[in-house]
Amino acid sequence: MKLLRELIGNLVEFIGAVGALALFFGRLLGQLPAAVARFGLVVHQVYNAGALSLVIIMICGLFVGMVLGVQGYQLLERFGSEDALGTGAALGLLRELGPVITALLFAGRAGTALASEIGLMRATDQLTAMEMMAVDPIRRVVAPRFLGGVIAMPLLAMVFISIGIFGVWLMGVEQLGVDGANFWSQMRSSVEVQDVREGFIKAAVFGVACSLIAVYEGYTAIPTAEGVGRATTRTVVISAVMTLMLDFMLTVVML
Amino acid sequence: MRSTHTIEISTGLFVLLGFAALFFLVTQITNRELSINGNGYQVEARFENIGSLKPGAAVSMAGVTVGRVDSITFDQDIYKAVVRMQINSAYNRIPSDSDASIMTAGLLGGQYVGITAGGSTEFLKNGDRIELVQDALVLENLINQLVATFSSRSSESEDSGKSEKAEEAK
Numbered sequence: 001m002k003l004l005r006e007l008i009g010n011l012v013e014f015i016g017a018v019g020a021l022a023l024f025f026g027r028l029l030g031q032l033p034a035a036v037a038r039f040g041l042v043v044h045q046v047y048n049a050g051a052l053s054l055v056i057i058m059i060c061g062l063f064v065g066m067v068l069g070v071q072g073y074q075l076l077e078r079f080g081s082e083d084a085l086g087t088g089a090a091l092g093l094l095r096e097l098g099p100v101i102t103a104l105l106f107a108g109r110a111g112t113a114l115a116s117e118i119g120l121m122r123a124t125d126q127l128t129a130m131e132m133m134a135v136d137p138i139r140r141v142v143a144p145r146f147l148g149g150v151i152a153m154p155l156l157a158m159v160f161i162s163i164g165i166f167g168v169w170l171m172g173v174e175q176l177g178v179d180g181a182n183f184w185s186q187m188r189s190s191v192e193v194q195d196v197r198e199g200f201i202k203a204a205v206f207g208v209a210c211s212l213i214a215v216y217e218g219y220t221a222i223p224t225a226e227g228v229g230r231a232t233t234r235t236v237v238i239s240a241v242m243t244l245m246l247d248f249m250l251t252v253v254m255l
Numbered sequence: 256m257r258s259t260h261t262i263e264i265s266t267g268l269f270v271l272l273g274f275a276a277l278f279f280l281v282t283q284i285t286n287r288e289l290s291i292n293g294n295g296y297q298v299e300a301r302f303e304n305i306g307s308l309k310p311g312a313a314v315s316m317a318g319v320t321v322g323r324v325d326s327i328t329f330d331q332d333i334y335k336a337v338v339r340m341q342i343n344s345a346y347n348r349i350p351s352d353s354d355a356s357i358m359t360a361g362l363l364g365g366q367y368v369g370i371t372a373g374g375s376t377e378f379l380k381n382g383d384r385i386e387l388v389q390d391a392l393v394l395e396n397l398i399n400q401l402v403a404t405f406s407s408r409s410s411e412s413e414d415s416g417k418s419e420k421a422e423e424a425k
Contacts, residue, residue: 047262051269090284155273162276165284187284196280 024216027138028146035143045148049110049211053156056109057102061160064097065089065167072168073176082178086187089168094191094199098161100247103206106153107239111214114145115235118218119228127219142215149214153207154200161199198254205246210239295322295344296381300355301335306366306391308357313367314340321346324368340368342379350375354387366391 035042068089076082118141121127127137172178214235221231305327314322322342330337342349352373359366370385379385 043266044259044262046270047266050273051265054269054272094280094284152269155270155276158273158276158280162279191285193281193285196277196285199280200277 020220021212021216024219025212028143028212028215031136031139031143032147034139035147038144041140041144042147042151045145046151047148048113049106049145049149050152050156053106053109053152054159056105057156057160058163060101060105061098061163062167062170064101064160065093065164065169066171068092068097068164069168069171069176073172073178082172082176083182083186085168085172085178086165086183087190089172090165090187090191091195093161093164093168094195095202095251096247098164099157099199099202099206100243102157102160102203103153103210103243104240106149106156106207107210107214107236107243110149110152111210111235111239112232114149114211114214115218115221116228116232118142118145118215119221119231122219122221123223123225123228125223138219142219146211146215149211150204150207153210154203157199157203157206201254202247202250205250206243209242209246213239213242295341296347296379297325297339297341298379298381298383298385299337299339300368300385300388301330301333301337302357302388302390303335304390304393305336305338306357306359306393308338308366308368308391314342314370315367316346316349316370316372321349321370338368347378347380349379351377351379351383352387353379353385354389355385356389357391359392 069085072085072088073082076085076088118127121137121141127141130137130140169180169183173180173183217231217235217238221227308324308327310324310326312324313320314324322340325339325341327339328337329335338355349370350373352375353370354373355368355370357366358369373387
């Protein structure tokens with residue numbers, strides 16, 4: 001009986017959290033035009049979320065591509081169709097690996113930075129101070145950070161995919177001896193613009209989800225050192241789960 | 256002031272790199288080629304059966320790609336598939352009596368249009384039609400024909416066997 005009551009309590013809490021997130025998202029969307037008007041702030045956040053994540057994205061993209069190259073070659077060689085390596089790797093990167101891994105890295109690199117920054121502002125009463133001065137912290141602090149993340153994420157994913165394909169080429173063609181011309185021509189003949197669009201849409205959706213979760217967790221963090229730490233952890237965990245769930249749904253919808 | 260300047264420059268670099276990557280993916284990885292109109296000329300050919308030929312497939316002569324299939328439509332008056340091809344303007348001396356056939360790259364590869372040069376001294380120009388065509392080899396039809404031939408042959412031999420026996424009996 002006690003267990004049941006606890007369970008129902010948890011469920012109500014969860015529903016409440018979803019509702020709070022939705023309301024927060026609504027408030028955030030209302031403040032977006034104001035954030036666009038002060039574009040300098042957004043540019044700064046694109047720098048924080050995008051330019052600073054670039055190195056880790058490029059390194060990871062290269063290694064994911066190289067692993068795909070080696071693994072794909074081992075598999076395709078059995079069927080004597082190693083020329084299809086380019087096609088398989090490019091489609092895999094465009095449709096799934098690129099957007100998903102970029103989103104996970106983005107949550108780890110930029111999402112945590114956002115959450116802890118806003119959480120610390122909350123803990124040190126900076127947000128309250130803004131409210132006292134009649135400055136809406138959602139407009140001044142949260143909206144530019146959210147928008148910066150949303151802009152940066154698809155671009156990061158595109159960089160990741162490009163570098164990944166370069167990694168596949170590096171391993172497959174340069175190291176393992178797949179014919180370079182067949183590699184590119186087979187890739188070109190079977191990858192459609194639609195696949196690029198699909199990857200881009202996925203990356204954009206993940207960008208919205210991860211940025212929203214990061215700023216929400218930071219904004220609602222318990223204003224203690226422990227609370228900020230917990231908010232950062234929750235950002236990564238929830239972002240990762242949301243990314244994978246959304247990925248499944250988007251794949252089903254778009255295929 | 257200097258630090259904001261650095262931030263703007265590196266943000267700009269990041270955004271440009273992102274768009275460069277997107278451009279690379281759209282133009283280099285996919286089969287969408289940026290076709291500039293007027294760079295080349297169009298010819299058409301009419302086929303009974305195009306198999307699984309798709310717009311964008313290669314048009315090749317002697318194995319070299321000289322153009323792309325632009326559009327495929329079905330003409331209801333003659334009940335044939337009309338294939339329009341965009342040929343690169345560099346290849347402007349293709350004899351007008353050349354023949355076009357639909358071929359398959361490899362056993363399981365995609366289909367393309369192969370052009371074999373004829374002997375005419377006149378050359379194909381924009382809007383011309385290639386009259387000599389050879390349809391796509393549809394593997395299923397081929398197998399059907401093969402099965403049909405074999406079964407008719409085996410029934411023939413059975414028939415002849417029976418008649419021989421009948422003669423012996425007589």
